[in-house]
Amino acid sequence: MFLAIRELKHSKLRYLLIGLIMVLVALLVFIISxxxxxxxxxxxxxxxxxxxxxxxxxHDSKNKLNRSIISMEKLDEIRxxxxVKAAEGLGQMMITLNKVGSSEKTDVTIFATNANGILxxxxxxGTNYDNKKQGEVVADRSLKEVGYKLGDSLKDDLSGKVFTIVGFTEKQSYSHSPVVYMNVKGWQEMxxxxxxxxxxxxxxxxxQMDSKAExxxxxxxxxxxTLISKDESLQSxxxxxxxxxxxxxxxxFLFVIAAFVLAVFFYVITLQKTNQFGVLKALGANTSYLAKSIVxxxxxxxxxxxxxxxxxxxxVTLIMPEGMPFELSTNLVIKYSVLLLVVSVLGSLLSLYRVAKIDAIEAIGRVS
Structure with a gap:
């Protein structure tokens, strides 16, 4: 590490430019992720x-919620x-709701399920909707962010049904639309x-069940x-x-590009230092020492x-538009940081091969 640190201090501009490229590539990876x-x-x-x-x-729904219709009797059979540890029915449909007293319309996904169930x-x-009382809904918080509030009435123009927002939930969206929850009876009627x-x-x-029981x-x-996994449902x-x-x-592709860019940069730098590496080998430095220095x-x-x-x-996330969907977890940052570090080391392997092939006598001859 002594040789590596000395060289970093000596050639500041050269490694600053390489570092800038590495920062930009890594930044792009994290932002796109x-x-x-x-x-x-x-x-x-x-x-x-x-x-x-x-x-x-x-079976004929092709794993799509909006194409599937199952009798409630099947729910009792599965339970x-x-x-099976637990099971609950879910109704789904996509509609356009009109805010009563306003011309504002919003595309939403209706999810209907037992208000006391696992879903x-x-x-x-606010409060949750009632299983017996019709017209109550719980909406995703994204509706609140665009002006909706507790007590607002929403009308479905297709069925003529009117719903009142009694509560808000969060992180509930489907096909890029906010989810509105209601009881099953209300969904069946509309x-x-x-x-x-x-x-x-x-x-x-x-x-809910173990994979062994599938x-x-x-x-x-x-x-x-037909029975499908949650991942299959997401893919549909x-x-x-x-x-x-x-x-x-x-x-x-960004990881591949990063590997190639770093490989080329460090290979060119190694070619420029062929004579120096040859002299070091002549003075007794072995290939493993030089390899450790490069790595x-x-x-x-x-x-x-x-x-x-x-x-x-x-x-950058602090200056992003409020409506831009961006989510970067700590686990993902750690995972991609390790991958970028591995890619960087892999990119230097070409330089290690070149160092191993350097002949000390020939390098000294060129120096003299």
Whole structure:
């Protein structure tokens, strides 16, 4: 490390420029990662935060909530299974609500479930809706941020039903729209797909159970039903898979670019120092010592640059527009910081190969 630190102090401008590039690449990785997480949460936080491991859906629904309709009788059958810890019905539909007394309209996703069940929303302001009383809803906090408040009335123009906001929840969105919770009976009365249904129905059944019981529960279902995992449900949300796939590919390319850029920079620097390395070898420095020096140099530079980029990332979040979905967890920062450090070290391996091939006698001859 002595040699690495001495060189960093001696060639400040050279390593400052390399460090700047590393900071910019790392900053871009963290910002895109935060946007990817933010978009994921904005698209599917209601499912991600749901206390369910699996979903039972109609077999022909292609794992989409809005295409599935299941009889409530199936809920009792699933609850009776010894493999199931808990199960709850969930109704879903996307509608446009009109604020009573205003021309303002908002696209929302309706989630209908038992107010006392495992899928009930956590109310952060106001009260929860009543299972028996019609017309009460709990809305995601994003509606409050755009001007809605407790007691506001919302009208569904399609069914003519009017709802009153009695509470607010948080982190509840689906397909980039805020989620509004209500009781199952209210959802059944306003859902046009159920007008010709004689029995009570829901969209899906959320199930809590161990993965070991998956096969048993799947075999117990009738042919018109299918069991899917929470991850499969997320992937079926319109645009979720494509959106996340694109951003993940961008992040992957950034890591590859970082590796190539660092490899080229350190290789060129190593070529410029061929004579010096040759002299050091002639004086008794072995290849492993020089390799440790290069790797130590890279790690020092990478750790400093990653720390600066993390600080800059959190600084950038302070000036981001309020409506921009951005979410960067501590675990993700640590994970990508380690990956960037690994990529930096891998990028220096080409330089190590060059150092190992340096011939001391030949290098001294060039110097003389």
């Amino acid at each position: 935060g946007l990817a997480n933010g978009l994921s949460s904005d698209n599917a936080s209601s499912i991600q935060n749901m206390k369910a491991d699996y979903f039972v859906m109609e 009776a299974s010894s493999d 009930a929303p956590k109310v952060i302001e 859902n046009p797909a159920l007008k010709n249904q004689d029995n009570d129905s829901i969209s899906t059944i959320a199930v 096969d048993n529960v799947r075999e117990s279902l009738s042919e018109d039903l 949300i319109p645009g979720f898979k494509e959106e996340q796939g694109t951003l993940t590919m961008m992040i992957a 130590g140099q890279v790690m020092l530079l990478a750790v400093a640059c990653i720390a600066i980029s993390v600080a800059l990332t959190y600084g």
